[in-house]
Amino acid sequence: MRKAGPFVSILLLSIALPWAVLNLGTEGLLQSLRRVSTSVAVLVFLTLVANGLAAAYRFKFISEAAGHKVRFRQAMASVAAGSLGGAMFFQFAGQLMARSIVMRRGRMPFAAVVAVTLCERFASAALSGTLALIGLSTFSAASILTSRLAA
Missing domain, CATH: 1.20.5 (Single alpha-helices involved in coiled-coils or other helix-helix interfaces)
Structure with missing residues (x-):
């Protein structure tokens, strides 16, 4: 492999x-x-790496909470395979298939992979939504303040 x-x-x-x-x-x-400036390219690269590491950590944490011992390396391989599977097939189905193949080696049953992936995706969506709301409220407040100062 x-x-x-x-x-x-x-x-x-x-x-x-x-x-x-x-x-x-x-x-x-x-x-x-x-x-594309060098600083933007580096920022994009670092953000993608941080996203992959965060997803692997979420997968590991949720797997262990569900009673399945997962090494970080396995979690990272699972997330990477899931990303490739999602890119080649329908996102969620491809992600599940690829993750289950990787995690089968770690003796995690398919049903557990589905449950862990659902929880991990929900946690990711909740965090993304929270950050979006914080960003929206921050930028809305800043634009209101700027428009009032300009008037």
Whole structure:
């Protein structure tokens, strides 16, 4: 399985790059890449890494709360496989299938993977909603204050 990782990455890149060139043209692709600043690219990368680590931690925490001992490495592999499965198939179904394949090695039954994934997705949605409401209230208050100061 470890030998397949680089192969899959190279395969996906060899599909994505020609697709981007076909849709944007070589010059359009290079122009789009030039528009992204280094700081934005680093910020996006760090945010994606943080999201993956947070999802793995949620999966591990909820699995252990449900009585299934999961190493962080297993949780990370499960989340990564779930992301790929979700990208290749319907999001939630692909995520469940890929996670169950990874967690089967850790002796976690499919029903437990479904329950843990549902709880993990709910926790993620609740956190996202809370952060969105905080952001909305913060930006709304700031825009009201700014408009009143300008008047």
